Amino acid sequence: MALQTGLYYPYVHLRDETWAKAAALYWRHLARVVPAGFPVQDRGVVRELNQASGFIVDSDPRQVIEVVAPAFVAAVRDNAEELRARSAVQERRFTSRWHSEPVPNPRTRNLTGLFPKEVPPVLEAALEEAGLAYRDCRQRVWDHQEWVVVDPSFAWAYKCAVTQELARRTAFAPVTDQLAAYTATGDWSAEHIADTLLGRAAPAVGRETAQTRLAMMAVRCVLPADLRHVPVEKIVRLRTQYADEFVAFETAVNAATAEVVEATQEVTDRAAFELHLQGAFDLHLARPLESLRKAMNGLKLDTILTTLTIKPEVSVPGAGLAWLLGGTATAVGTGIAFTVLAARQATARERDTRVASSPAGYLLRVEKELKPTTVLKRVGRAVSRTAGVGV
Incomplete structure (x- = not known):
């Protein structure tokens, strides 16, 4: 089935403007999780894409977080001591950025903030009781905002879980410019949440995001190296001018996705899945592109x-x-x-x-x-x- 709307995660603001241009060449719309009252401050390229073609769609996660939060509350309360030993927030620095990259000692990572309206009171209370969160305020150029301060590993898992539930309810396709987030899919049960936060979870295979990844692999393979210098007007024109060609391309992406998902139902090794994904890309997209180039020449x-x-x-x-x-x-x-x-x-x-x-x-x-x-x-x-x- 064709998917015309991607669901960006785990951030609100798109971190990579070049990636935003590439995404606009495949997704008709790009939704993102924006809690009510969040101080959105998009950068130039994203603003231009949005103004010219209505690219960005904001989705309020209010109903979703009420569904996701109980599993996180259970995971925190059942594993409070281990989580506190690994991710306690006392005497650690709060910054406006958070990262997913693994580090030798998680306790040395800077802290990050979740917007208060995306953390239900019951979850915030459980986190504070376990020593895993506190309220703080940061003065920035455009606002004076309170945040629920947590370890970045918790913010990462929570954002991924919220996105997955929102995707289930909207039939939007999760898509990200953060490669590590593609490994954060799966069943967000209390047990899986605890394993993820404690570093015990094995990387997910990633079948859920196969279509998104194949599409972006295909688009990226034809983009110029200096895409950041390409005017937004060109991106907008391509989005609207070649409808017939896009339909054929989307059909090929769907076929490649169906093939690789069917062939890997029993595959549990991520590296093996990546090889299957690359093979489907080569067969359905890369080779036809090369053949078409030769035919045109x-x-x-x-x-x-x-x-x-x-x-x-x-x-x-x-x-x-x-x-x-x-x-x-x-x-x-x-x-x-x-x-x-x-x-x-x-x-x-x-x-x-x-x-x-x-x-x-x-x-x-x-x-x-x-x-x-x-x-x-x-x-x-x-x-x-x-x-x-x-x-």
Whole structure:
């Protein structure tokens, strides 16, 4: 089934503007978890994408947290002593950032803050009782806000669990620019939560996010290295201009996802799953893209032009090509021009047909539209498009 809305996590603000541009080339909308009253301060690229095409959709997690919180309360109360030994908050520094990367000693990590409205009172009380949270306030440029201060490992697990429940209720697809978050899927029972917080949980295989990952792998493989310099206007145009190509691409992503999920039902090793995922990507997307590139390069006008060579009429004494054309040069030249234009238009139609029907057609459009070009090439492409023969 096609999924048109991604659900960004574990943060509110997109951390990587280049990733945001890439995501906008696949997701029609990108939802995110925003508690009521949260001080949203998006950066330039995200604001532009949102204003131009309604890219970002804010989702209030109020109902979801009431469902998720009880398992976390149970995990905290049943494992308070072990959790306190590992993640106590006393005498640790509170910062505005939190990270998921494992460190040798979790107690040396800086603390982070959860927005109070995303932590139900019963959960906050359990955390405070176990020595795993406290209230603090931070003055920032745009606000003076209280936070529920916790260890980043707790914030990470809690955000992932909230996102997964929200995704279940909305049929949105969880998507992130934080690779470690893809391993944080699974059944967020009290036991799994405790294992995760205490570092006992094995990495999840990641079948739940296979479609999202395949789609982003495909989009990223055709993007220019300097995507951050690509104007947002180009991204918006690609989002709206190539609907037919996108449908074929999305169908290929769905087929690849179904294949890899079916083939890995019994797979419990993450490395093995990654190999299956790469294989599905190669078969359904990478190879068709390469084949389409070769087909497009093969549609040249060389053979057409060679058939238009005009030979001098040798039966006329002293005649040459210039004399033969004489007063009719303009008419002949015009005829040749129209013939070439018609041939180019026919070639362009064939090219468009192949691109629209190929599962990699959309990727080729993205690659060509975003590839840096010289001024001369831009002029040439503009002329071709005016004549109706541009790719």
